[in-house]
Amino acid sequence: MGCHEYLLQNESGTEWLFIMDRAYINNESLKRIPTKNILFKKKHLLGWKFWYDYQLPSLIKKHKADLLITTGGVASSSSVAQCAWVTSVLENNQTSKGISYYNFYKKKLEKTLRRSQTIFTCSEKSKNEIIKQYSFDEKNIAIIRSAPDERYHILPWAEKENIKVKYAAGKEYFIVAVDALQQNLINVLKAFSQFKKRQQSNMQLVLAGKGLKNDLGFIEKLETFKYRSDVHVYENINENDFIKLISAAYSLIHSFMEDEIGSLILNAFKANVPVITTEEGSLGEIAADAALYANANEPGSLANQLMLLYKDEKLRLQLIEKGELQWRQFNRNEPMEQLRNAIMHAAQSNHNNSM
Numbered sequence: 001m002g003c004h005e006y007l008l009q010n011e012s013g014t015e016w017l018f019i020m021d022r023a024y025i026n027n028e029s030l031k032r033i034p035t036k037n038i039l040f041k042k043k044h045l046l047g048w049k050f051w052y053d054y055q056l057p058s059l060i061k062k063h064k065a066d067l068l069i070t071t072g073g074v075a076s077s078s079s080v081a082q083c084a085w086v087t088s089v090l091e092n093n094q095t096s097k098g099i100s101y102y103n104f105y106k107k108k109l110e111k112t113l114r115r116s117q118t119i120f121t122c123s124e125k126s127k128n129e130i131i132k133q134y135s136f137d138e139k140n141i142a143i144i145r146s147a148p149d150e151r152y153h154i155l156p157w158a159e160k161e162n163i164k165v166k167y168a169a170g171k172e173y174f175i176v177a178v179d180a181l182q183q184n185l186i187n188v189l190k191a192f193s194q195f196k197k198r199q200q201s202n203m204q205l206v207l208a209g210k211g212l213k214n215d216l217g218f219i220e221k222l223e224t225f226k227y228r229s230d231v232h233v234y235e236n237i238n239e240n241d242f243i244k245l246i247s248a249a250y251s252l253i254h255s256f257m258e259d260e261i262g263s264l265i266l267n268a269f270k271a272n273v274p275v276i277t278t279e280e281g282s283l284g285e286i287a288a289d290a291a292l293y294a295n296a297n298e299p300g301s302l303a304n305q306l307m308l309l310y311k312d313e314k315l316r317l318q319l320i321e322k323g324e325l326q327w328r329q330f331n332r333n334e335p336m337e338q339l340r341n342a343i344m345h346a347a348q349s350n351h352n353n354s355m
Contacts, residue, residue: 003144003339004069005033006332017063019056028239048104053077067346074108075115083118083346087126087260110134117346120144120339122260123282142342146286147332148266155247155271163248168204168232174306175249177242177264178209184255185218189225190299195306196227203310208234208245247271251309251316254283255296262286266330269323274316276305286330290322 008016018033022040030038041055057078060068068076071085086109113119113134119141121127127143130136155163164170176188185207192205205227212219212235225231237245246252252268254277262283268275269290277283279293292309295301309316 003336005029006336007340007343008033008037010336017065019059047100048074052108067343069120069343070112073105073112075112081346082116083120083343084112084116085120086112086130087122116140118142118342120342122146122262123285125282125285126260142338144335144339145330146261146263146266147330147335148270148327149243149263151243152247152267152270155244159244160248163244167234167245168206171202171204172250173204173206173232174251174253175206175208175245176253176255177246178207178211184296186221187296187299188253188255188302189222189231191294191302191306192231193225193227194299194303195310196230198303198307199310201310203230203250205231206234206245206249207231208237208242210235243267246273249273251276251306253302253306254278255294255302256281259283265291266327269327272320272324274309274319274323276302276309288322288326290319290326292319 004016004018007014016037017039018037019039019041020030024030025040039059041051041059052074053076056068056076060076060078060080065080068078068080068082069084070076070082073084073086075082075084113130113136117140119130119136121130121141121143122145124143127138127141130141131138161170164173167173174192176185178185188205195201195203212233219233222228222231222233234245246264246268249268251274252264254265254268254275256278260282262285265275265277265283265287275287275291276294277287277291278296280296283291284293292305294305309319
């Protein structure tokens with residue numbers, strides 16, 4: 001959404017309407033968008049098909065939109081010109097809502113590609129899969145890379161110490177951000193347990209993010225974890241404190257196997273925080289050699305990398321230096337310009353076809 005928010009603020013002569021689920025009503029990013037540009041959709045018991053095939057076309061017609069950009073990877077039945085963001089959707093999301101949406105998404109994906117003038121994705125991996133599986137024209141796929149958040153920066157030593165006291169018993173900590181349901185948190189705990197047994201250190205583990213609310217089974221299992229006193233859970237942390245928590249960490253563990261955007265990795269690099277991420281997926285396109293990689297399905301693999309980072313201070317400093325160089329390659333202007341050009345091309349093509 002940040003890309004579109006940027007264009008709203010910088011692209012004169014174009015009107016924007018953000019149609020949002022009411023679940024996002026308190027989202028911090030919405031505070032940067034004028035209320036006149038936001039419309040919250042009404043919840044309907046008939047679900048996503050009713051939304052994409054009936055409610056959304058009705059809104060498009062009412063507001064006389066020239067172009068629809070969908071972010072959930074599903075096209076609408078509306079005849080208006082469309083672009084779609086197609087990024088990874090968690091196949092193994094074990095919530096009933098997650099499984100339901102995944103099945104709906106997969107069923108509609110071919111139609112979405114057929115209806116879309118441009119597909120936006122975030123990785124070469126996704127682009128190649130779309131071309132291979134659906135014979136989609138390569139020139140109509142735009143890879144829009146992420147960019148680091150301007151609010152992240154290197155924290156002064158004293159501020160880092162204050163964050164440790166407030167959130168991690170005054171000790172160094174690994175952090176896992178859980179802003180969406182993450183299926184391998186148990187493996188993270190197992191890896192942390194192996195690390196503690198082998199190293200006997202005071203290192204803490206911090207889990208932070210609203211996604212923890214969706215994984216009640218994990219919270220129950222956590223209560224019986226041997227090193228429970230060294231694990232700190234923050235489900236309702238505000239955005240400013242979340243940024244500070246990331247920025248003060250000893251290392252970020254980013255084990256989302258389906259994440260393609262990788263913005264949190266770039267944010268950590270910007271704050272001089274080393275990253276351990278998954279070797280599966282496409283995050284290597286973002287992190288390159290500035291991160292350590294582990295198999296998210298094998299706790300021993302992650303435990304080894306935790307040990308390596310903890311014991312080798314020279315390696316940690318090298319990763320910080322590489323991270324500093326890496327995040328600077330992802331400036332905000334380039335992806336915004338790519339997105340703008342693709343959107344304007346789609347809108348212009350629709351205008352020409354309607355003449």
